Amino acid sequence: MGKATGFMEIKREQAIERDPTDRIKDWKEYSAPFSDEMMQRQGARCMDCATPFCHIGMEIEGATSGCPIHNLIPEWNDLVYKGKWKEALARLMKTNNFPEFTGRVCPAPCEGSCTVAIADPAVAIKNIERAIIDKGFEMGWITPKIPQTRTKKxxxxxxxxxxxxxxxxxxxxxxxxxxxxxxxxxxxxxxxxxxxxxxxxxxxxxxxxxxxxxxxxxxxxxxxxxxxxxxxxxxxxxxxxxxxxxxxKARDLPIPGREYQGVHLAMDYLTQATKSLLTNNPNSSLTAKDKDVIVIGGGDTGADCVATALRQGAKSVNQFAINPQLPIKRADDNQWPAYPKVFSLEYAHKEAKEKYGKDIREHAIQTKAFITDGKDGLQALYTVKMAKTRDQNGQFVYQEVPNSEDVWPAQLVIIAIGFxxxxxxxxxxxxxxxxxxxxxxxxxxxxxxxxxxxxxxxxxxxxxxxxxxxxxxxxxxxxxxxxxxxxxxxxxxxxx
Ligand SMILES: Cc1cc2nc3c(=O)[nH]c(=O)nc-3n(C[C@H](O)[C@H](O)[C@H](O)COP(=O)(O)OP(=O)(O)OC[C@H]3O[C@@H](n4cnc5c(N)ncnc54)[C@H](O)[C@@H]3O)c2cc1C
Ligand code: SF4
Incomplete structure (x- = not known):
């Protein structure tokens, strides 16, 4: 295992992120590289559990707990702690074809079910995974593996x-x-x-x-x-x-005014933004520049739209979620090893907070209609607040809160309510x-x-x-x- 007493002596170190004010000026990755020593320290925190919940890969309470590809996490944590990076890479590649993707953008259900997380912040599994694969590419250890024999299939x-x-x-x-x-x-x-x-x-x-x-x-x-x-x-x-x-196939929002110019689906918006970047053409017609932007949808796709709008130079950005804000700590019905459904500030929300001085998310809100500027363009949104309660059968239901109507100026709305x-x-x-x-x-x-x-x-x-x-x-x-x-x-x- 890592260091026998590591989980008691060493604190979790968070992934290093570039300064939010600086990073919204470019499109480079928001996370910064970490040092080998930091990753070795984090590997030392692994307890090499006899039953490593980090790699169970099960659905509990409708969310994923533990790693679905059953990465051999305790093994490579230990190898990284001991500085055996090449061996750690060999272990990692046994179960994961593309750790450079998951090490960057996986929500890390492994960490939610890490045993250390019962009492302390989890082992920094995702960062260790990324560090191993990035080193593999950096050192030239990853080379094409050409199959020796071919079938005719x-x-x-x-x-x-x-x-x-x-x-x-x-x-x-x-x-x-x-x-x-x-x-x-x-x-x-x-x-x-x-x-x-x-x-x-x-x-x-x-x-x-x-x-x-x-x-x-x-x-x-x-x-x-x-x-x-x-x-x-x-x-x-x-x-x-x-x-x-x-x-x-995107879920749309068929409410009055959906046809006005300025209302777009998230995938159209995000695809256009990446295409502009890759073709070095910043003058896309679908841009948030100087606009009041509202992203409808409280999930990760919505957060990606927020971060994109910030980089395009939006005047203001708000993100609407139908659900109430999540609790700071796990609720009684969301205990380890289930995925923790707790409040967090995603990279996009940290950036928006830096820029506008507040959390730009509005919870428990529903858009009722788009309001036109009179020329088929979009001028504003009409919303109402929602209350989440239980009905007689104990099922969750949403009800409109009386006298909670509001109007939000917007020239660009991105619909990110799922697929x-x-x-x-x-x-x-x-x-x-x-x-x-x-x-x-x-x-x-x-x-x-x-x-x-x-x-x-x-x-x-x-x-x-x-x-x-x-x-x-x-x-x-x-x-x-x-x-x-x-x-x-x-x-x-x-x-x-
Ligand atoms: C904005 C956004 C952000 C996300 N962020 C994360 C994240 O941070 N972490 C995470 O784990 N997951 C994230 N997800 C979810 C994750 O990306 C998907 O679960 C995953 O990509 C699904 O992989 P897939 O190969 O099944 O399909 P996809 O990645 O959707 O790929 C399907 C491909 O099929 C092609 N295709 C479709 N029809 C045809 C056809 N007829 N002919 C030829 N090609 C066709 C499409 O063009 C597409 O390239 C995100 C999803 C979205 C929308
Ligand atoms: S659950 Fe956590 S402490 Fe246990 S083996 Fe996995 S990473 Fe290590």
Whole structure:
């Protein structure tokens, strides 16, 4: 284990972040590199629990607890403490294809269920993970792994998000010929267009795509399957197909005035912002510059919109959430090892607080209508406060608070209230059945109703996390390898 008495002697050190006032002047990552010594100190805090809850990867109370890819956390904590970075990297890569993504943007359910967190702040697992993989790239330890032998089997993967990339990596290493189709001009899915650059630098995503290409994966970009190439052509050309198309059908807000100019969906806004950055064209028409901006939706996507608007030079930014503010400490019905549902200031909220001198989040508020400037443009929002109570059956219900109406000036509104599942045309093209808002396929075999067609990631699971997409990508690869070869030697986990 790390240092036997480390958890008693050493305090958790928070990830170092760049100064919020400075960092909103650019689009570089907001987190700053940490020193080896700091990470070794943090590794020393691990107790090497006999039952390491940090890597259980279970859903408890509707949220993920512990690492869904069952990272060998206590092992690499100990190796980092002892300065054995290369060995730590080998351990990390056994379970995680892309720690450079999760080490930056995973919400770290491992830390929520770390045993140290019962009495003290958790072991800094996520930062240690990032430090290991960043060192691996820095030291040149990560080089293309070209498969020694090739089968004659071919696999088409539709969608290049983390699920598609993880499946491609695994199946390529198993020797199959893998082709990834992507409708965007760049590969990466939401890693590329969705999560903003200050959270995950696009060079980090591109570096991994290039590595996969060198290892033998073929990427075909700017190609929408179902329209630029038909489902029949894909099925005829490949032995197997995996649908990893995500869950990007946006939930809209059909209230009066939705059609006014200045009301946009979060994904359109975030995609445009990243495209402007990557093409070095700051003059996008969809910008927050000098505008009063309101982001509707209290989740992480909304926070990313807030941070983007700040960097574009918004006059003011507010974020509306329907839910009441979370408690400072775990509530009685949210105990360890469940994911802690507690108040926190995300990177975007820290930045906004620095700039405007207050927390810009408004809780328990609902938008009732958009108000026009008289020329089809947007001028303001009309809102009402909501109270969350329980009905006679004990179910949570929201009720409008009398006399709580308000009007908020806004020239730009971003709707970030979630997603409603995979987009229809592709599913219809393949004749794939749905179950609610997801592609119907069981976790474990990942088979759809169509012979040889599998599904994984958000498209199968519903909107989730990168780490779950990696889990599903790895697991669907096992299922497809077995389908093609009658057996598989790819590693698998028994996720619950
Ligand atoms: C703004 C935002 C921020 C997020 N931040 C985080 C975070 O910080 N941490 C975290 O863990 N999770 C985060 N998530 C969630 C996470 O990004 C997703 O759970 C994850 O990316 C899902 O991976 P996926 O591979 O299933 O699908 P996606 O990443 O959605 O990729 C699907 C890909 O399929 C392509 N595609 C779709 N249809 C077709 C077609 N017909 N032909 C060709 N290509 C097609 C799409 O263009 C897309 O590139 C965030 C989500 C959003 C929206
Ligand atoms: S639960 Fe925490 S202390 Fe225990 S092994 Fe995992 S990281 Fe270490």
């Amino acid at each position: 071919t696999v088409a993967i539709i969608g290049s998000g983390p699920a598609g990339l993880a499946a491609a990596d695994q199946l390529n290493q198993a020797g199959h010929h893998v082709t990834v189709y992507e409708r965007s001009d760049r590969a990466g899915g939401l890693l590329m267009y969705g999560i903003p650059n200050m959270k995950l630098d696009k060079d980090v995503v591109t570096r991994r795509i290039k590595l996969l290409e060198k290892e033998g994966v073929t990427f075909i970009l700017n190609t929408e399957v179902g329209s630029d190439i038909s489902a029949e052509e894909i099925r005829a050309a490949f032995d197997s197909v995996i649908l990893c198309t995500g869950s990007q 409603e599942g995979p987009e229809q045309p592709l599913l219809e093209a393949f004749g794939v059945k749905q179950e609610g808002k997801r592609i119907a396929a069981q976790y474990g075999d990942f088979k759809t109703n169509v012979e040889g067609v599998f599904a994984a990631g958000d498209a199968r699971r519903g909107q989730s996390l990168i780490v779950w997409a990696i889990n599903e990508g790895r697991e669907v690869a096992c299922a497809v390898d077995h389908y093609l070869m009658g057996k598989t030697t790819l590693p698998t986990v028994q996720a619950v």
